[in-house]
Amino acid sequence: MGTVVDAANKEGAKSALSEKKPKVVFVLGGPGSGKGTQCANIVEHFGYTHLSAGDLLRAEIKSGSENGTMIQNMISEGTIVPSEVTIKLLEKAIMEIDNDKFLIDGFPRNEENRAAFELVTGIVPEFVLFFDCSEEEMERRLLGRNQGRVDDNIETIRKRFKIDAGKPVEEVFEAVKAVFAPVEDKAAA
Ligand SMILES: Nc1ncnc2c1ncn2[C@@H]1O[C@H](COP(=O)(O)OP(=O)(O)O)[C@@H](O)[C@H]1O
Numbered sequence: 146m147g148t149v150v151d152a153a154n155k156e157g158a159k160s161a162l163s164e165k166k167p168k169v170v171f172v173l174g175g176p177g178s179g180k181g182t183q184c185a186n187i188v189e190h191f192g193y194t195h196l197s198a199g200d201l202l203r204a205e206i207k208s209g210s211e212n213g214t215m216i217q218n219m220i221s222e223g224t225i226v227p228s229e230v231t232i233k234l235l236e237k238a239i240m241e242i243d244n245d246k247f248l249i250d251g252f253p254r255n256e257e258n259r260a261a262f263e264l265v266t267g268i269v270p271e272f273v274l275f276f277d278c279s280e281e282e283m284e285r286r287l288l289g290r291n292q293g294r295v296d297d298n299i300e301t302i303r304k305r306f307k308i309d310a311g312k313p314v315e316e317v318f319e320a321v322k323a324v325f326a327p328v329e330d331k332a333a334a
């Protein structure tokens with residue numbers, strides 16, 4: 146139903162990436178868990194190229210792209226930008242950069258991101274590196290990050306961490322639906 150997964154299914158097409166066959170490692174963890182910091186170390190020691198989904202999205206906003214406002218709003222709210230948009234940026238970066246080993250940091254953020262990436266690019270990650278960190282520590286780090294990011298404030302941070310269940314039933318269910326919808330859309334397709 147109009148998702149990137151459906152589009153790829155219909156066309157039965159894989160992107161040019163399936164020719165390049167790069168090695169990909171997904172680097173995951175909550176906001177502030179240190180993904181970007183450790184990716185910089187891995188780049189230095191192991192020759193990977195670091196692709197941060199968040200950095201690519203922020204660059205897209207700066208470039209004045211037609212999706213810029215939508216991306217800006219979603220980042221400010223701590224919600225996940227549609228897979229189609231993020232995957233295009235990742236594909237472009239992988240094709241343009243002359244390396245065959247990539248750390249993909251902050252992607253996938255959900256199951257729909259993951260399935261769409263695999264279907265569209267044909268790439269299965271070598272492995273997933275997950276940085277496990279307490280919310281208390283992540284919050285402390287984000288509030289001290291000092292990179293001028295619109296989402297490094299307590300309101301957005303709390304939205305990014307979890308569903309706030311201290312609100313009225315209807316509002317909590319809005320947040321619950323946002324988690325289920327991408328997966329259920331795919332199952333119904
Ligand atoms: N192990 C650590 N201990 C303390 N501070 C850290 C650690 N790792 C990262 N930081 C700091 O925490 C903040 C968030 O790190 P960052 O790499 O941007 O995380 P992420 O990309 O997962 O959000 C940065 O200011 C960074 O310097």
Ligand SMILES: Nc1ccn([C@@H]2O[C@H](COP(=O)(O)OP(=O)(O)O)[C@@H](O)[C@H]2O)c(=O)n1
Pocket residue numbers: 174175176177180181197198199200202219220221222223224225226227231250251252253254258296305
């Ligand atoms: N796969 C992704 C990654 C980031 N994003 C957006 O970008 C924001 C910042 O992501 P990031 O990876 O730079 O954040 P950190 O984990 O580094 O703090 C997220 O909160 C989302 O709004 C997204 O929509 N989809």
Ligand SMILES: [Mg+2]
Pocket residue numbers: 180181197199251
């Ligand atoms: Mg980061």
